[in-house]
Amino acid sequence: MSFITINNIWQEYGDHVVLERLNLQINAGEFCSMVGASGCGKSTFLRLLLGQEAPSRGSITLDGKPLRAEPDSSRGVVFQRYSVFPHLSVLDNVAIGLELPQSPLFGRLFGAKKRAAREQAAQMLTKVGLGHALDKYPAQLSGGMQQRLAIAQAFITQPRVLLLDEPFGALDPGIRKDMHALLLQLWGETRMTVFMVTHDLSEGFNLGTRLLVFDKVRLDPQAPNAYGARITYDIPLNETRLSGLSGTAPDNVYALRG
Numbered sequence: 001m002s003f004i005t006i007n008n009i010w011q012e013y014g015d016h017v018v019l020e021r022l023n024l025q026i027n028a029g030e031f032c033s034m035v036g037a038s039g040c041g042k043s044t045f046l047r048l049l050l051g052q053e054a055p056s057r058g059s060i061t062l063d064g065k066p067l068r069a070e071p072d073s074s075r076g077v078v079f080q081r082y083s084v085f086p087h088l089s090v091l092d093n094v095a096i097g098l099e100l101p102q103s104p105l106f107g108r109l110f111g112a113k114k115r116a117a118r119e120q121a122a123q124m125l126t127k128v129g130l131g132h133a134l135d136k137y138p139a140q141l142s143g144g145m146q147q148r149l150a151i152a153q154a155f156i157t158q159p160r161v162l163l164l165d166e167p168f169g170a171l172d173p174g175i176r177k178d179m180h181a182l183l184l185q186l187w188g189e190t191r192m193t194v195f196m197v198t199h200d201l202s203e204g205f206n207l208g209t210r211l212l213v214f215d216k217v218r219l220d221p222q223a224p225n226a227y228g229a230r231i232t233y234d235i236p237l238n239e240t241r242l243s244g245l246s247g248t249a250p251d252n253v254y255a256l257r258g
């Protein structure tokens, strides 16, 4: 049985059909790059995977169970666009990812548990190259550093599914390359299942173990919204990276938007 099963999903807003007849089987640990024309429904698909919206028709299952219609605590905190908290230091931005699930009422830990969470967060931040910036605030960081922080925040609780919506879209090419290396390193270590929307085809090819192309196969010039996009190509990539997969991380889903 596959880890995530997309069973004939459609997404419609009124009479605007955005997605139609999507069927997919995703194994744990796959890295799916998603490309397609602007407005064809890639972000909509991510919202469905996140459980932020329910599909108009069809179903999504994760480990054989229906995905809840809303992100819930079993899937952890969801970080959206500009997912870092501007009023928290770099260290607190990551530590809070550990503190919130353990202390849902106060959102903070105390004593030894707090020290352990902060130590773990500091180690994660060192890993993403922000070990020197623990006390800074997001506004004091460059765009690349902010995305490193967002990545540290997303990885700290080891989600099983990571959703990335053009996470590197705003970064310079050189910094993008560094971020690609970082993402591949973290994915290699954690083997989480990744869905990444990108407008950069080479980024999609380089990072993914699978490239999903979204496109409309039916078009009515008189009624442009009558038909939705489907997955027109599903191309296996970089398959050697898939060896030795395991899917033992906790059941969390995170989003990171560019």
Ligand SMILES: Nc1ncnc2c1ncn2[C@@H]1O[C@H](COP(=O)(O)OP(=O)(O)OP(=O)(O)O)[C@@H](O)[C@H]1O
Residues within 6 Å of the ligand: 013, 016, 018, 036, 037, 038, 039, 040, 041, 042, 043, 044, 045
């Ligand atoms: N809640 C909503 N209500 C109505 N229409 C919506 C809603 N959400 C998305 N849409 C429409 O769905 C279509 C697809 O949007 P979506 O953002 O998913 O596309 P996309 O492929 O991610 O685009 P881009 O590459 O430009 O980010 C758009 O026409 C958008 O207006």
